[in-house]
Amino acid sequence: MKKSIIYSLIIFLFVLLAGCEKDEPMGYKGRPGVYFNGNEFSYSFAENPWKDIDTVLLPILLTGDLEDYDRKVKAIVVSDSTTATGDMYELLEGTIKAGEETGYVPVVVNSVEELEKSVVRVRVQIVENEYFKELDLVYPACNFTFTAQIIKPYNWSQLEYFFGPYSTGWWKFIMEKLGRTSLPYWDMWSPIPNPDESKYNMSYYEMSNIQQMIRLELADYNKHSTTGPMKHDDGEYAGKEIVVPAPW
Known part of the structure; x- marks a missing residue:
């Protein structure tokens, strides 16, 4: 009787573990995505008064599996939530490098005269591309403010x-x-x-x-x-x- 109980427990544990292994690949596996590591970033040329141009790296995080090749991240400017003018910045293509779970979306900023008296904002949003389909995550967009004032x-x-x-x-x-x-x-x-x-x-x-x-x-x-x-x-x-x- 005791042996049959023990055998039954062993079979139950085996089925339970098998079920866990079967469910393990679910979730984000096979659904790579990216999101910003924060929703507010800032920069001031007052910290670098000798520069007329600089590149700011907006940090992003990966969900899903690591890969052995670089993956591009597409981001756009949300125009109706942006106060910066086109001569003040340039949004570049982001990257998640091979084997890494973090990356960046670069923004080139220009020290124009208007920044001496104002703080401007660029609303940046990650959008779907061939590498990343999962975007409904923590921070799919962020506000990046910059100026030449002390902030x-x-x-x-x-x-x-x-x-x-x-x-x-x-x-x-x-x-x-x-x-x-x-x-x-x-x-x-x-x-x-x-x-x-x-x-x-x-x-x-x-x-x-x-x-x-x-x-x-x-x-x-x-x-x-x-x-x-x-x-x-x-x-x-x-x-x-x-x-x-x-x-x-």
Whole structure:
């Protein structure tokens, strides 16, 4: 009797496992798709004032199987949601390279005079092509804003660990004390993949040293200020005292 029960359990487990193996290929297998890794991206020529033209890589993610060949990604501009004019940018063809699950849609931006006094937007949407049919995913489209004014750096989600919340005055203070217009750092453990490793290449140790320098500069400013501690001048934390986070 006990043996028959054991045999029955073995047969049940075998059928269960066989069923799981049969169902495993379902889902996105055979339905390759791509989507943007975020729905808001930005760029400012204020970070690169010596450039008249630059290329920004909008990061995309893959669903489905990896392949041993490059695959093109087609994207278009949604005209009725775009404020940038044609002389300001050029949208290029995206790529998912062989063996990779991430890629980019490049946008070439031009430093025209109008960007000195305005922030413009390009709405970019991925559309179906021969390689990618699955588009009804997390972010099939994104907003890309750019300007020549000082705005929140695109990588502030990485810098926030060192400097806290963003505000225009605080970022100006950091740039002034460092004598530079950008901090191209991207945390290697960030859930958001580095959009351009050749650009965002500062190390954690460099940022730690910079953080300590800014901490001392802020303390010196507050010590000699006649109006009290430095406060955020705009944004969500406007009016609140600026505090440099504790070191990791």
